[in-house]
Amino acid sequence: MTNPECVNMNSLNHDLFKSWPFDHDHCLTCAICSGSCPVSGVDGFDPRKIVRMVSLGLRDELVESRWPWICTMCGKCEHVCPVSIHITDLIRRIRSLRDTDKVPGILFKGLDAALKTGNNLGLPKEDFVFILEDVAEEIAQEPGFEDFKLCVDKEGANILTTIHNKLVNTHSEDLKHWWKIFHAAGEDWTIPSENWEGTNWGMFTGDDEALKIMAGRVAENMKRLQAKNLLWPE
Amino acid sequence: MVKNVKKSAKQVLVIGGGITGLSAAIDLARLGIGVVIAEKSNSLGGHAAKLSCKATDRCVSCGACIVEQKIETVTSSSAIQIHLNTTVEKVSRNGHFEIKLKKDLELQDSCDVKADAILLAYGFTPFKPVKKPYGYDIFKNVITSLELDLQLRNTGRAVRPSDEAFPKKPAFIQCVGSRDSGIGNLWCSKICCGASLRAARLILHRQPETEISFYYIDVQTFGKNFQKYYSDTKKQIRLIRAIPADIVKTEQECLKLSYFDTDSQAYNENIHDLVILSIGIEPSDEKAVLGAAMEINLENKGGFLGRDFLPGGIFAAGTALEPMSIAESVASAGRSACEILAYLENKPAL
């Protein structure tokens, strides 16, 4: 075969990722992971392919490929895998192999902003609180919600909730649904005014250091406000 | 069962009256050894006696029919005592074995048996598919391979439980509970490919308008001249090399299976009107209770029995040891009979 794309197995080091503790070498190729994946087939991606490429040691293709970035980290694949391969951890590890500046733009910028400002949008505290209050006011105008009250940075609440950045950006209407449920249920809840970001792009980019920082901030909020339960929608 | 039982010099207790226990009892009786069979259920034959004949225009050598002939032989043999509805309550050793058998749950009846050797032929437990996300016990038209066999045995046809109609597009999902270290079953159950493909071809023979799909990882070799059998099968049945991940109920109690199609490299969905889960073989549920009664560890080889771990005078055969077919169980029973014979020859009579 003179196909220039043809990969010579002899040149590959199949043991390259042997030390990774994800059991990827136990794959039976049953394809249940790819059958379960909500984004299988998108741009040629499927989780079994990634597992296979890791086992073969196709490092450069993996790092350069878009495939590892298509995964949504939902974890369904590893839930159904009969040999318990840690597929999402595996994909995160592959993502971490990219140089930071080659991480897809939005993730890279967002994470950078999050580390600096506490949220992926780089939204100042005042703007954030303003948006929340604006939404709260709109709710209060609805019949039955006249006494709706927003509690930012309330101490000792039953529930502390993080916010997905999209909800204070393009989808602020969506905040209303669950806030109204909280209100109707008489729930005692709060939102922190700082480090409220619920989307941990440290996790999604495989940047474990960033992941720890972001998660640590949420834990700190819990401590600071002495909240009893954490609601972390993502 | 009233039977004139011939007194033999040596006696063996066979625990389990399935294909292995029956075969071993016949072998032992033919060697002039007395046999007592203790069977937990109310009939002989075990799982094999619930299977359907899979003959199409010819016998396909599945072996299910030989059970009836073995039951006939055992029942009419004067050297074999049969205890149904019977479990082993206690085993003690005193040069030989003294066994307390507990009979019939209602009567609380018990009886004592002496034996020079014991054969463990307690078989296997079929995998319970509720442990996997295939909607078993939730969707009406998701059944196990054993339930399909019962249908074929009782009515000669595959049937949708929801409306008793004949399925037009049934699917088999292989390896349910096998090749699955996630649930601790790191073994191929060996018999399911043969059982399901034979069942599929029987359905096609009886219901030729049926379109059958078979989702698999690797098709295992079974029977004689497999090469020919396999190439014929590929012409009749749609073999799909992927295990489906999701099962969703659609209109008319049909089921949508989603899987990854290797050829097109795409996520795919097929709608089936009956889904058959090819359930695997698990070590018997009985072994813990029985092991306690016998005061030995019966879980010594990843759940199955390891011959090497058994104390003198206690033998094992059939699916208590590992997954095996009916034919293999018969050979395994023969082996244990031979081993028991050798053991008894070096032992004084009772």
Added chain:
Amino acid sequence: MKERILLAGNGQIAARIAEALLLKELPVVLVTPDPSFSAFFKPVMDNKNAHLLKAFTETFFIHCGGYAGNFEAILKRHDETISLDCSFIVIAEENHLRPNFPLYGLTQAPHVISISDLKKGINPTASSVTSYSSVKTAVFLTGLVEESYPETTEAVMKESLKLQSEMGIKSYILTRNLKVGSDNLEALYRKTRDAGVVYVKFTDMLPDCKQEDKRVVISFIDEITRKPFSITADLTIVDEAIQPSAYLKDLSRILKLNTDEEGFIQSDNVHRLSVFTNRKGILASGGSRAVLLPSAWTDEVNETLVTIFSLMNNAFTTNENKAMINKGDCVKCLTCLRLCPYNAVMLNTRPEVVPESCERCGICSAECPGKAIVIEDLEVSAVSKSFDVLPEISGESSPFLIAFCCSRSAGRAKELARLSGFKLPERLSVVEVPCSGSISQEYILSAFQKKADGVLIFTCHKGNCHSERGNILALQRAVQFKVILKRVGIDPARLLLKTIAANMASEFADTVSSFEKQIHAEIDKAKVVKTS
């Protein structure tokens, strides 16, 4: 003298059987066409009871007469003819392994070898022993064109593990269906993966192998990544097809043993489980009867021994009610000799039945054109007596049915149907015969003569007849009889032919019940015609 066992074979199973028999102080005669006995026979030759052993190399069977417990084998060794009396014969030849080089477009070479070659650690075509030190990459090709067996997979996995972890050779296994259907192979697969052996599985498209002087270049599309790959292999190991040994063909002809489609001397018939052949007292063990996993060999050896011992225990069973040829009526057409599935008809000056070998299938007596062969209790007169023993007729209108059933299949199915509480027609008379091969046209005729409204012939399924062809012959006769019925103006539908298995109680009940309904309807129709 103690019973003597003649054992044909030169492999491990034969050796293990021989050793066990000697330990039981049973005389053994070993026969092989090979020039010497294999190393497996060392414990046999050194056995403390070796004085009970006779061993013949370069020896072939040329005839075998007699019966279980009393065979006479005629053997040939060079120009010498040897006549040997023995009680039982065990054929325990090994499987023949045929390397699959041509299937992959390869030819055997120092760097292209079979699994057996690899196991032996030698290279058969080179003058020197292969040195693996120069080998960096090894590829195993298995089950790609033809389906393989778990034993092949096991050998491939074990050898690849050695290459990969002991010798540091990068190993690949290219296969189609990975045959893990045997004890512990799934765990072994994992072990090889942990060691770094790489598997490539194929479904439809197969790899392309180009053999060069010192290497083989294998190119393929990996199904999972859809990428084209190539492997340059310094060592290519191909699998082997597992086949019956060529000698079995001769043996089956000389010993009159039925074979299966592939040529193993045991037909694909569950009644032969595990080591029986169509001839009582002649056993087929190991590679003589099927492809057998090494992991099953111990079971096989012991199963063979148990079968021998139990044959010994009832070697002298009664010879009552076996087939007998009446001298006066026999015209020596030899139909019986030709059709007897058990080789129970011997030709001396005229054909004679060997009662010890007769299994009472009744094929000979049903087929004998001169009606010269009698099995007393299967005579039409004896059988038709049982029609008279009928349940009381409660309803005048229920039709009278007679069902001829093979006792091995329909007989058991009927019994199971009765025990399971299926409702059977009340005027059904079931006649069980040892094999449907005995169901002659006279049987059917006598049933109609006894005023049966409908007659059923139940046989085993094709391939399930203990007498191999008894069922087929019975159905052929019945089909011919339908033609006769039509000619004499009787509705041929009053004769129903059906194949069935022993465990199919409901099928039995359904068949007889719907036949009753059908006959009932016919009778009613006939009545209407008559009265109008």
